[in-house]
Amino acid sequence: MTNDTPQLRHANCGTCGALQDREFGYQKYGWAEDDVHLAAAAASLIVLKDFKPHSSRALQLQQCPACNTYYLYQTDYEYLVNGSEDEQTLTRLTDAQAAKYLE
Numbered sequence: 608m609t610n611d612t613p614q615l616r617h618a619n620c621g622t623c624g625a626l627q628d629r630e631f632g633y634q635k636y637g638w639a640e641d642d643v644h645l646a647a648a649a650a651s652l653i654v655l656k657d658f659k660p661h662s663s664r665a666l667q668l669q670q671c672p673a674c675n676t677y678y679l680y681q682t683d684y685e686y687l688v689n690g691s692e693d694e695q696t697l698t699r700l701t702d703a704q705a706a707k708y709l710e
Contacts, residue, residue: 617699620674622651630697636690649697652678656708668708669697677705 617623625648632645652669655677659666665682677700685692700708 616674617671617676620671620676622648622671622673623676623699626678626697626699628699630695632693632695634693636692638690645695645697649678649680652680652697654680658708668700668705670705677702677708679704679708 617626625646627646630645630649632643634642634644651672653672654667655670656668657665658668663682663684665680667680669678669680670676671678679696679698679700681696681698683694
């Protein structure tokens with residue numbers, strides 16, 4: 608397995624098996640019928656490193672407590688007078704990719 612090949616330990620994990628390689632969430636104030644949320648399994652991940660503590664735009668290295676798979680969690684928002692737009696992205700990382708964040 609090369610450093611660029613994702614590990615497959617997540618495939619049989621009860622948490623990670625419910626997550627795609629990349630998950631997206633999007634909410635717009637006042638348009639709840641169009642909201643898309645991250646899969647519920649994402650709430651089970653633990654934060655290993657918070658790169659922007661106290662920021663309204665998150666950047667976190669997260670890990671599955673069951674299989675140790677790494678994820679990069681990012682949020683963004685745009686404040687608009689008629690309602691803000693919030694976005695979340697959760698991206699599965701290889702061990703080599705995660706190692707760069709752990710340095």
